[in-house]
Amino acid sequence: MAVVLIVDDDLRLAQMLKDFLEKEGFAVQLAGNGAEMWRQLAHGEIDLIVLDWMLPGGKDGIALIKELRAKKAPPVLMLSARGDDDDRIVGLESGVDDYLPKPFNARELLARLRALLRRQGREEPSPSQQFGRFRLDFTKRRLFADGQEMELNPAEMELLLVFAQRPRRILSRDTLLQVLGGEEDGRFDRSIDVRVTRLRKIIEDNPKQPRFLLTERGAGYRFEPDQTVP
Template structure:
């Protein structure tokens, strides 16, 4: 049975808004004691924390939360952590740090070959964990510079995760933002239905074109001057969608 995703509480007002802009960190471990330890170590105001206690919950959380980094245990009750890493790597390059009691070279190589970015053997120090997280986040940002997209009245600042239309901020859902972000990073190019579905929702959704159509329609309602005659997000009939280039 999948466990619920837990988020750390954030205060009201400005503090809450600041919390929503913090890096999202997903902790995956089936041992409550380990999760309590990680919460205590990382609940420093630098991250927004989420957790999952088995592989299926981890995959669901990775798709729903879009974490900026994942701490992944290998010994999960429903599937091996290496399998979780492989599945996430089918559609995401989020940094993944393995936290495991398995200390053999074969285990390390297997996890890293599956797509993990780093490997820490339990027990480990809080200082080392925090350092590894900083390095992984820094490397991720260096590898993926965040551009600003501008076209007519639409502006999307990927670094600030902000969407503006005629200078006014547009409120979009996390999924709508990730969809727009994918289109922005491929502006001017046609993205097929399956490419978008795989990147945003995962390989299990590659045939669910209705999910994509609904989100495109909702996004157009928010950014298009005339949603019935789209200017920014155009449809390539039978193929996919294209975001008008700058």
């Protein structure tokens, strides 16, 4: 599952794009500035970066792309309200892989991200995932077991989507906290374990000997699906 990091201080736009791309089968993380971007890159594997030109914190997108290109960084699509030809050329010459002026159509952004994945030889994200007798529909946020819909509350579904969009990756409690948007305190940290326990009761035949949602001692949790289907 491709992971996209959106670096934009416009929180409303970033959340809108996150919701849209997750429905299309991507896993999405958010960063509001360059410092947060570097923390996300250090914290986990990122496949694509959507980077806004105008950012707070002293470094704009052009400065950040130069730093990214000095390292082994994933492909970058730059967003900018500066849409004239000269600005587009500056953006492309700085090292970005693609450039999209604001305002833009979300479907065009999706098409460009898929094109960047194809250039890497990566498969496009799947809108659903099969594991055992279950099928999770990312777009409709629904879980089916042997064709029958299962009842999950919003917190259970959100946690399942986080794991399913990042299969076979060890997710620490800190990572889950960041992705789920919780507060960095012990109460939320413990609630992750509670939510995992509840989710196991839904998707595991034997929650004490899980098959899909595994514990990595001292590291976190890992989701192991049987297979992914289109």
